[in-house]
Amino acid sequence: MVQGHEAEPAGRPVAAGTVSAAELFDGLGIAYERAFGRLPAQLAAVDWLTARLAPGARVLDVGSGTGRPVADRLARAGCAVTGIDVSREMVELARAQVPDARFEQxxxxxxxxxxxxxxxxxxxxxxxxxxxxxxxxxxARIAGWLAPGGYFVSATVPADVDGVQIEWMGSRVEVSSFSAEDYVRRLREDCGLEVLHHELSVFAPEGPGAVPEEHVFCYARRPLETG
Incomplete structure (x- = not known):
């Protein structure tokens, strides 16, 4: 996809003929996990993160989906996990599948x-x-939520687009993104994070009509305060 997560507030209308993120993921439900739940680069990123976190570390999972694999893996590693997602269906699935984490719509x-x-x-x-x-x-807001020395692990679909309509998993959606270089630059320069690692990978989702996607994964850290 060139994809995201209480329902989207009024005042954020979607383009005619497209669905909102809440509508999209309410409709997909567990099918999203079946298609994207075994993404090797994502699993590697979460394992990299948990290896650096102390037991009880406070972790926020933005766009937590069904809770698997990210929140589940974090909770099993002993983290105190909060997941947020715009989709009511995803939040309900996550609460059922990962009872040791807390999820909010x-x-x-x-x-x-x-x-x-x-x-x-x-x-x-x-x-x-x-x-x-x-x-x-x-x-920028996410970077501000990090404690000094805290980690930000993220991924996006790299593309130099803003407000483009595409077909994705059977629905028409409007998407925006950044090139891989621009995404990394924004983390460094706009968010003030130290980018420790970034890589491009290609993943082929499971399911009929699925096509391979290019992804950029970034591991970053908020610098420790000095002085």
């Missing part, structure tokens, strides 16, 4: 968290069904 654009309130944040593909300006604002 909420858009990241509306979510409120204390500055430095999380030891890590995961954001795997939740910003694609926003405008570029909204995605940039969301990334």
């Amino acid at each position: 909420c858009d990241v654009r509306d979510y409120r968290a204390p500055a430095g309130g999380f030891d890590a944040v995961c954001a795997f593909f939740p910003l694609l069904m926003m405008t570029r300006a909204e995605a940039c604002e969301a990334l």
Whole structure:
């Protein structure tokens, strides 16, 4: 996909003929996990993260979906996990599948968290069904939620597009994204994060009509405060 997550607020209308992120993922439900739940680069990113977190670390999973594999893997590693997603169906699935984590139906654009309130944040593909300006604002807010030394592990579909309509998993959606180079630059320069690692990979989802997608994964860290 060139894809994202209480229902989307009034005042954020979607383009005619397209569906919102909440509508899309309510309709997909568990089918999304079947298609994307075994993404090797995502599993590697979560394992990299858990190896660096102490037991009880506070982790936010933005666009938590069905809870699998990300929140489930984090909870099994002993993290205190909060997941947020715009889709009611996804939140209900996640609560059933990952009872050791806490899930809220909420858009990241509306979510409120204390500055430095999380030891890590995961954001795997939740910003694609926003405008570029909204995605940039969301990334900056996420960076502010990290404690000094906290980690941000994320992924997106790299593409130099803003407000483009595409067909994805049987629905018409409007998406925006950044090139891989621009995404990494924004994390460094706009969000003030130290990018520790980034890589491009290609994944072929399971299911009829699925096509391979290019992904960029980034591991980043909020610098420790000095002075």
